[in-house]
Amino acid sequence: MGELETHEGQRMFPEPMGELETYEGQRMFEMPMGELETYEGQRMFEMPMGELETYEGQRMFEMPMGELETYEGQRMFVVPMGELETYEGQGMFEKPVAEWKTHEGQRMFEMPMGELDTYEGQGMFEKPVGELETYEGQRMFVVPMGELETYEGQRMFEMPMGELETYEGQRMFEMPVGELDTYEGQGMFEMPMGELETYEGQRMFEMPMGELETYEGQGMFEKPVAE
Structure with a gap:
């Protein structure tokens, strides 16, 4: 660098x-x-x-540490601030200051709060983890992409501890497995597999590929630079 x-x-x-x-x-x-x-x-x-x-x-x-971690060859965000950010008055991210846990040689986020923050009555983050939870044998992200977006007032990213939240009976996000969860029959996010899913004909989010994806013709995320 x-x-x-x-x-x-x-x-x-x-x-x-x-x-x-x-x-x-x-x-x-x-x-x-x-x-x-x-x-x-x-x-x-x-x-x-x-x-x-x-x-x-x-x-x-804030991504101020000058490094990015990887998961299965994809660059991840190191977001270590030690404060609780908010989204619509709710606790979003606690950026840890304590230590990093590892799983299979990867540095993970330890969210050391021990409390559940909520968004519209749903549990958002279980803070004290330090390892990867699983769901149906798939590895989950403890704190996957470090963001929480909304679409039409609904929660987009759910960053839980090995359970999937649901919306109208649909599984919202299964963070990095290579299968698509859906929202109203549309593929929403496939977190790190290198393919693009669509929603109403628009390319949604492919988190770490180094290209710009679009939503309604607008650039949404600029993906970080590959090493």
């Missing part, structure tokens, strides 16, 4: 395209093409310099 560049005294990720983009005076992470995609005119992921950026008043993701 070379050396860390700096911008206004802040550490940057040494992503090799050279310049930092800005948006409304905020420093942005340059995901290696020098552009940032938008969704409904808003910049989506701001992955900056050791500060938390916001999207519509919500704190997004």
